[in-house]
Amino acid sequence: MTLNNKNKAVPLIVDKAHGAYLGAAIGDALGWPNERQPRRKSSGHTGKDHDFIRWTRRSGGRFYSHEETIEPGEYSDDTQLILATSRSLLTTREWWKHLSYREIPFWTIYERGGGGATKRAANSWLLSRPPWSAENKHNNVRRYFEAGGNGVAMRILPHCLTGVASGRFSSISQQIVANGVITHGHPRALVGALAYGFALWRAFTHKGTLEYGALIEITLQNEKEWGELPDVSGTCPGWIEAAQTWAKGKYTDIWRNTVKEVTEMLHKCRDALMQGALAIDRQVMEQIGAYDRRINGAGTVASAAAIFLSSRYAADPIHGIIDAAFAQGTDTDTIASMTGALLGAVCGPSWLGPYAEKIQDANYLRQIAERIANKDDNVEEKNLATETTITPVKKSDLDSFVSKLQQTRADDTIVLPNSREAKVSKSYAHKVWVKNVEVVSWQLTTFDGQSLFIKKISRKQQPTQENLWKSADEKSDKSENNRKLKDVMRLGIKLPVDNIDKAREFYNRILGLRIVREARNIVNLEGTIALVPKDYGKESIDNETFGEVRHSILYIETRNFERVVGAVQKSGNRIITPVTQWGGQKFFRCIDPDGNIVEVFDASYRPDKNDV
Structure with missing residues (x-):
């Protein structure tokens, strides 16, 4: 990626970034309604015939079955995880920890259509524990290493874009595998992601028109670049040892066999394209297993299918993404998303037409794409967080x-x-x-x-x-x-104060309590504390009673304890009990602007009963 003197990407790569992100989301949204549809014969798809639709999906499984309405253009987990990866890369140099300890655990409560392997791994990260950890049940570790689905390949787009400047795929392959092992342990998931990632990286770096079948040829010719198992021990300590234990010392053998499996699929795709037949899509997709429900969710299958369709339709990209999205019987949303990303990386966004405006969060997708395109891994980004600031989401x-x-x-x-x-x-x-x-x-x-x-x-x-x-x-x-x-729907405290503005600043800006509602002469904090004027209720209480001395003690827990301590010290509000421990938790006491005592506890650590 060529950068100017302000570390901003040239317009070409930004254009390709927009195309890839929008193409991935559009393919996802078009293909998602067809994901579980039975296989039907093709009717000759065109972009005009197939728009985003409003549809209903059944969710919750047997015990919590319910309907979920999906509005036109809404995307699923494929795009959600691309964006989660992007935010991690943009937030911290320790992107892997941010993704595994914060983004993936949080994703569990907003995921839409997430795969079983990814959700199982996310539940392990909610315990701040890698899914390959020996602390997990043996059966859970086994299932993790048997997970070879396309949940890795679907989300690695951002790594390929940030790596354009390096000129070498080796650093990108390390990031792809490090990202992948967060949720999947089988080589089918990881090798599939590497093959797709290499094709995507080359699509970003390619200038001009891509010849018919060229992407398949490029990927086959560079098998050694994407087929190697990179060393991720620095990022993911203990992972390769756990993998070898699961595979009884033969993980690298399984890896090599999986690389061979992908190249065989790509050879079938190339041979079909060389024959020049027009109606080959279904035949090729069948040959690589895209219609076989036993294996069509594999990372290897999705990667080969996306590379094939992108190679075939590089000159007619809208046909390629539509063909992928409406190939009922295949994993339509993921294959269409990956195909859309590849075609967008080759062609930019112009071919997407009205889809680009109708897709959910179109502006956010463009914004994130541009920020990733402008991110240079060779530049020290001073505003990025460090390891010590990453707090796991539990x-x-x-x-x-x-x-x-x-x-x-x-x-x-x-x-x-x-x-x-x-x-x-x-x-x-x-x-x-x-x-x-x-x-x-x-x-x-x-x-x-x-x-x-x-x-x-x-x-x-x-x-x-x-x-x-x-x-x-x-x-x-x-x-x-x-x-x-x-x-009794809610329980709260009304706190009389001398100056609402000063009290508001203290509790909101200094202590960090969220304002959930605000009206004239009342500020509601966290739905629990309401700041009111000191003469609140005076009209209905006798003067003698109203004039009695009042003091309240408020109790607050915060996950940003050190920040709050510093903010109180800086504000000049009196600390009457310095930071110490109570029941194993750090806390301090201070006085608010109206003389009330405020106890602030560190919520990031709650001792077990054996610690107290």
């Missing part, structure tokens, strides 16, 4: 976030577990197909422009056996009590 963080989300209303602002901010657009209930199950979703829009759909599935509380044995009178009494309890 299940307790997700539970806390969803609890806060349940208290929000439309247009409220909320901080996400990965530290981004978002506005709540709406919430809605899903149609369910199982008794005693409730499914609610919230649509959020992040401040930088991404749409997220957070879903909470829960079971309705069942009556206890004790209640069933109660007499009619007892039931009536209990029902009345429950009704009264149900009337």
Whole structure:
């Protein structure tokens, strides 16, 4: 990638970046409705005949079955994980830790159509534990190393774009495999991603028109570059040892056999193209296993299919992405997404036409693409975070976030577990197909422009056996009590203050409490504390009672403890108990502008009962 003297990418690579990101998302959104459709004969697809559609999918499995409405142009996990990888590369030099410890765990509550292997691995990362760790159950580790799906290949686009400047694929291959092992351990997932990644990297660097079949030929000729198992021990300590243990010392043999498997697929694709036949797509896709439900989700199959379709339709890209998206019986969304990325990297975005404006989060996709294109790994980016600032996202963080989300209303602002901010657009209930199950979703829009759909599935509380044995009178009494309890929807503290503006600054800017609602003479913090004027209620309370001395003690837990300590010290507010420990947690006490005592605890560490 050629850079100017301000480290900005030249227009050509930015154009290709826009094409690749938009092409990937558009292929994903077009193919997603067809993902589980039965195989049908082709009817000669064209871009005019196939637009984005509104459709309904069944989610939740057997025990939590419910309907999910997908609006036209909305994308699935393929694009979500491309964006998660992109943010990690743009956030920190320790991108791998950011992706595995923060982005992937958070993804579990907004994923749409995510694969089983990726979700299983994400659950391990929620425990801050690699999925290959010996701390996991043996069966879970086995399933991880048997995971050879296309969940890796679908998300490695950003690595190929940032690596354009290097001129060598070796550094890119290290990043691709390091990214891949976060969720998948089998060579089929990793080798497939490397073959696809090499083709994508060369598509970005290629200038001019790509000849018919050239991408297949280039990939075959450079097997040694993408077929080597890179050393990722520096990034992923213990992974190769665990892989060899699983494979009984033969992991590299399995790797070499998988490379051979991919090259054989690509040879079949090349041979078919050399014959010059027009109606070869279905025949070739069948030969490489794209229609075989036993293997069509493999990373090797998806990569070969995407490289084939991109090579065949480089001169007619819209036909290529449509052909991939509507090939019912194949893994349509992923193959179409990967094909769209390749064709976009070759041709730029102009061929995408109205699709480029209708796709979900079009502006955000362009923005991220441009930032990745302008990211130069050879430049020291001083604003990137360091390892010490990466705090793992845990299940307790997700539970806390969803609890806060349940208290929000439309247009409220909320901080996400990965530290981004978002506005709540709406919430809605899903149609369910199982008794005693409730499914609610919230649509959020992040401040930088991404749409997220957070879903909470829960079971309705069942009556206890004790209640069933109660007499009619007892039931009536209990029902009345429950009704009264149900009337108490929220519990909070109204804190009288001398100056609302000063108190607002202290609790919001200094202590970091989120303002969830604000009106004249009242500021609601975290849905719990309401700042009100000091004469609040004076009109209905006698002067003697109202004039009594008032002091309150507030208790706050924060995951940004050190920042809060520094902010309080800098603000000049008095600290009456210096930082110390209480029950194993760090805490301090300070005085707010109105003389109330505030206890601040470090929420990043909660001791086990054996530690106390």
